[in-house]
Amino acid sequence: MKAKCLSSIVLVGALSACGGGSSSLQSLDAASPSGVVAAWGWSLPSYFALPTVPADNPMSEAKFQLGRSLFYDTRLSVNGIQSCSSCHIQAKAFTDGLPVSRGATSEFTHRNAQPLGNSAWHNSYTWGRPDVTTLETQMLIPLFAEHPVEMGLTPLNQGAMLARLQSDTKLGALFSEAFPNEGAPVTLSNVVKSIASFQRGMVTSDSxxxxxxxxxxxxxxxxxxxxxxxxxxxxxxxxxxxxxxxxxxxxxxxxxxxxxxxxxxxxxxxxxxxxxxxxxxxxxxxxxxxxxxxxxxxxxxxxxxxxxxxxxxxxxxxxxxxxxxxxxxxxxxxxxxxxxxxxxxxxxxxxxxxxxxxxxxxxxxxxxxxxxxxxxxxxxxxxxxx
Ligand code: HEC
Ligand code: HEC
Missing domain, CATH: 1.10.760.10 (Cytochrome c-like domain)
Known part of the structure; x- marks a missing residue:
């Protein structure tokens, strides 16, 4: 159901179109750090707060590892050239060193790639969008953005992207491990959930x-x-x-x-x-x-x-x-x-x-x-x- 909601966002090209308004963006946001904490075990300095984790996407090591793999996977982009890591490079604290980033079709984006460490704690995502309040909703921007293109997915080619992932048995096993109760876990929603979990796990606290x-x-x-x-x-x-x-x-x-x-x-x-x-x-x-x-x-x-x-x-x-x-x-x-x-x-x-x-x-x-x-x-x- 979530996947349907996600793709409808893309079809109309506006985040607020998901399920009739910002309320469903908010619903992805429902916070319940308790319970999640025990399963994942955040190890944080005393002056850190616990981050907000959406109730429908609790942290787990299996999801973190699947998300990690997908973050580096160029099969996520339309032409197999770009992954999230093309613009978010670990050695540069997950930025790309460019004034503004370049997407899968070589088009320049309008903005500077942001560092991803401790993004679990941000109240909103990207440089100027108070309305993008979870990593899950943010991710639709690089995956599906058209103006300019970042990774170049569309509602029409997203099935082919999922088929590319599906055909990799090693990756398929990671999906099954991360989403053990689902018969067909290779879905857009689970791609998004696992990459978001990987990002939430990117804690920087040892400067x-x-x-x-x-x-x-x-x-x-x-x-x-x-x-x-x-x-x-x-x-x-x-x-x-x-x-x-x-x-x-x-x-x-x-x-x-x-x-x-x-x-x-x-x-x-x-x-x-x-x-x-x-x-x-x-x-x-x-x-x-x-x-x-x-x-x-x-x-x-x-x-x-x-x-x-x-x-x-x-x-x-x-x-x-x-x-x-x-x-x-x-x-x-x-x-x-x-x-x-x-x-x-x-x-x-x-x-x-x-x-x-x-x-x-x-x-x-x-x-x-x-x-x-x-x-x-x-x-x-x-x-x-x-
Ligand atoms: C009025 C609030 C405010 C004050 C005061 C302020 N900043 Fe900022 N800072 C911002 C905002 C907002 C941005 C992002 C601006 C943008 O990108 O257009 C920013 C961006 C930056 C950046 C760039 C970060 C990046 O990743 O691109 C640095 C470095 C920085 N500030 C350092 C400082 C330092 C050093 C001082 C004190 C001399 C300072 N700031 C004072 C609000 C402030
Ligand atoms: C073409 C380069 C490019 C690619 C590919 C890309 N990003 Fe980004 N990313 C950016 C830019 C540029 C921004 C700032 C966007 C803005 O403010 O409009 C950004 C912002 C973000 C933010 C917001 C960080 C914050 O502090 O609010 C997150 C999270 C993020 N990207 C995750 C991802 C993920 C996950 C992927 C892969 C699915 C990805 N990005 C792919 C360039 C890219």
């Missing part, structure tokens, strides 16, 4: 920053100065990037926290406009106050995820800090010229500050403590067929 919070290491003098700047009143980084994922609080049981912000990257018309189709939450709501609002990015592993921002338009951490210190971005030439500092929808927290060369070095040193080297090298998250 130097974590080790310092746990008293296992002491930060250097430079890192500590950077930490003070990050949490201080001048730079105000932690006013938006806070909590254990260094994003807007995501452990608030999916409350209404204002985790989308306009940081003053653009002002193409002098009236606060961002370039389409990258206008953030505005693309979904059409409300002026949502212009240029993007999700506060998690800074976990940020040193590995360049280039930065929703459109990859800032190439280094150095330049990101200059951007914040200036209180927005001024583009003097090109199609997107404008003074982002004067964007009327910009957050009041982006007001600029001055910092010395040493301050900048320190702040970058602190941002680098968010890198979890064990996570990007962990064999559990690597391609099982290599």
């Amino acid at each position: 130097r920053y974590d080790q310092s919070l746990q008293g296992k290491v002491a930060l250097t003098a430079s890192e500590l100065r950077g930490k003070e700047l990050f949490f201080g009143d001048a730079a105000k980084c932690s006013r938006c990037h806070s909590g254990f994922n260094l994003n807007a609080p995501s452990d608030d049981a999916r409350g209404t926290s204002n985790h989308f912000q306009n940081t003053g990257l653009y002002n193409v018309d002098g009236l606060g406009g961002f370039p389409a189709p990258n206008r953030g939450v505005f693309e979904v709501t059409g409300k002026a106050e949502d212009m240029g609002k993007f999700r506060v990015a998690s800074l976990r592993n940020v040193a590995l995820t360049a280039p930065y921002m929703h459109d990859g338009s800032i190439s280094t951490l150095d330049a990101v800090i200059d951007f914040y210190a200036a209180g927005g971005r001024v583009l003097t030439t090109g199609p997107h010229a404008g003074d982002g500092r004067l964007n009327p929808y910009k957050s009041a927290l982006i007001s600029g500050f001055s910092l010395s060369t040493q301050d900048k070095t320190d702040l970058i040193a602190f941002l680098q403590t968010f890198t979890d080297h064990a996570f990007v090298a962990n064999a559990r998250f690597s391609d099982p067929n290599k």
Whole structure:
């Protein structure tokens, strides 16, 4: 039944079309971490909350392993060229190193590939979609997106994709293990559920920053100065990037926290406009106050995820800090010229500050403590067929 709901989404080309409105998106969302926890056994630092797991997709090791295999499987794409891992590369904390990603038909997407570590905790998915609230619903975007194409599935060719998977007996056995009560487990719904389980299992919690919070290491003098700047009143980084994922609080049981912000990257018309189709939450709501609002990015592993921002338009951490210190971005030439500092929808927290060369070095040193080297090298998250 779920598979039918999923494909109807695709047929009409809009997420909200599933089963007559956002209510069924929400139903995928029903949270019940208890019970699930015992079966899976999250092993988390004390300052982590338990993530929300949909009641109809509890965690299991078998699903995690099937999802892991599928995440790396190019048979999921229309032309057998792309897998999720084409754009989400483990060594880069599951980003791709490009300003914007390239899909199965070589078409560029509009946005920068996001890191996937700790995505179990996000309140919403992708850069600017408050309405995409589970990994299961998010996944339909890369699988079925048409404008631009990512993996190129359609309701017509999805059967052929499932047949490709079905014909692999080793993979078939993984499906049976992951969904033991189903006679014909190779379904789109189960592909989605298992990849989502793999992603929920991608926990990154062993950075130097974590080790310092746990008293296992002491930060250097430079890192500590950077930490003070990050949490201080001048730079105000932690006013938006806070909590254990260094994003807007995501452990608030999916409350209404204002985790989308306009940081003053653009002002193409002098009236606060961002370039389409990258206008953030505005693309979904059409409300002026949502212009240029993007999700506060998690800074976990940020040193590995360049280039930065929703459109990859800032190439280094150095330049990101200059951007914040200036209180927005001024583009003097090109199609997107404008003074982002004067964007009327910009957050009041982006007001600029001055910092010395040493301050900048320190702040970058602190941002680098968010890198979890064990996570990007962990064999559990690597391609099982290599
Ligand atoms: C063509 C490159 C490409 C492929 C292939 C791809 N992605 Fe992505 N992914 C992206 C981009 C770009 C974004 C940001 C999308 C946006 O904001 O509009 C993204 C965002 C995401 C997010 C949201 C993360 C967050 O923090 O909200 C998840 C989860 C994700 N992808 C999972 C997957 C999975 C699972 C697959 C395979 C089924 C996949 N992706 C295939 C490029 C890709
Ligand atoms: C008003 C809230 C706010 C404040 C204050 C803020 N940020 Fe951000 N940050 C955001 C948002 C929103 C994004 C995503 C913007 C986009 O992509 O358009 C972001 C993105 C980033 C990124 C890019 C992440 C990525 O994966 O591309 C970095 C790095 C960053 N911020 C660091 C900082 C630092 C360092 C400070 C302090 C100097 C800071 N931020 C202050 C809201 C904020």
